Amino acid sequence: MDNQHERRFDGGPDRLRNPERIALLEVPRVVSLCLEGSSARTVLDVGTGTGVFAEAFSTQGLEVTGLDVNLELLAVARALVPSARFQEGLAEHLGFPDRSFDLVFFGLVLHETDDVLAALKEARRVTGGRVAILEWAYRAEPKGPPLEHRLKSEAIADFAVKAGFSKVETIPMERLVLYLLSA
Numbered sequence: 001m002d003n004q005h006e007r008r009f010d011g012g013p014d015r016l017r018n019p020e021r022i023a024l025l026e027v028p029r030v031v032s033l034c035l036e037g038s039s040a041r042t043v044l045d046v047g048t049g050t051g052v053f054a055e056a057f058s059t060q061g062l063e064v065t066g067l068d069v070n071l072e073l074l075a076v077a078r079a080l081v082p083s084a085r086f087q088e089g090l091a092e093h094l095g096f097p098d099r100s101f102d103l104v105f106f107g108l109v110l111h112e113t114d115d116v117l118a119a120l121k122e123a124r125r126v127t128g129g130r131v132a133i134l135e136w137a138y139r140a141e142p143k144g145p146p147l148e149h150r151l152k153s154e155a156i157a158d159f160a161v162k163a164g165f166s167k168v169e170t171i172p173m174e175r176l177v178l179y180l181l182s183a
Helices: 019-025 027-035 052-058 071-080 116-126 153-162
Strands: 042-046 063-068 085-088 101-107 127-136 167-172 176-182
Touching (some): 027 052, 027 176, 052 063, 101 116, 116 127
Parallel strands (some): 063 085
Antiparallel strands (some): 127 176
16 A cells, blocks of 8 residues: 555554544544434444544444554554454545445545545445545644645535535534535
8 A cells, every 4th residue: 555645644643542633533523423313333434543433433333344554553443442343445445345334434534535536436335325524624724734635625525426425514613524425
């Protein structure tokens, strides 16, 4: 897997599990919003990193699979979240059969993909339900990626429609934006 891409996360596991960063993610609220009005039982956490969201979904009794390109981060995720399955893989080429998951979750990773449209098409293919995207708000600030790596809400909505989603719900949060997509 290519870990040298300029937009890919280059920090270590400690940076992903930093308590200040975790607080910014509003993990319980995000998980609740992702599951609201859903009967999801299976979740694919694309770009799982150290498994922060995989762990949160798992504590809700869901069957969780985490996917990431970074083997070091996957090893940490496996150690911290033994109730989930983790494997190496790319968002643009999900190695799962059609409709394998009730929810596909992208937690601060869509802006790092090489091909946003391909990633969303793959997510639509492997879900029988909802796709949730958590991204940094499109504004310059000291936390998160530089502005030129962030995705505008309009761009995410446009990619979602091109990928075959008919509904895009945008939920602004303090520093992040949650997008809920459905066919």
